[in-house]
Amino acid sequence: MKNESQQAEFLKQLSPQAFLAFGMGHVAYIRPVVVQNRTAYSLHAADGTALTMVDSLAGACVLARQNDLDPVALQ
Known part of the structure; x- marks a missing residue:
């Protein structure tokens, strides 16, 4: 992806199932x-x-990293 608008367009075109699977095995x-x-x-x-x-948030991040996942915090 070259820029944010292309990334946004790509994400908008994902089906609900594909969006749910987006990041599986990579993101926690x-x-x-x-x-x-x-x-x-x-x-x-x-x-x-x-x-x-x-x-703790730090503990959650450590667990994610120990399992080769990139932690993302939600509010």
Whole structure:
């Protein structure tokens, strides 16, 4: 892809199934969640499958990297 507009156009043309599979085996999403009034971090595969939950964002990033995944934080 040469520029952002080409990347955006490519992503717009993906089917819902292809979009879910986009990044599988390469990306792990990290989402903060509240458990018993404390913030924990849920680690998910690119398709949304929950993988694990840990106490810290740093710990979630380490787990992703140890499994050859690039961590991406969600808000």
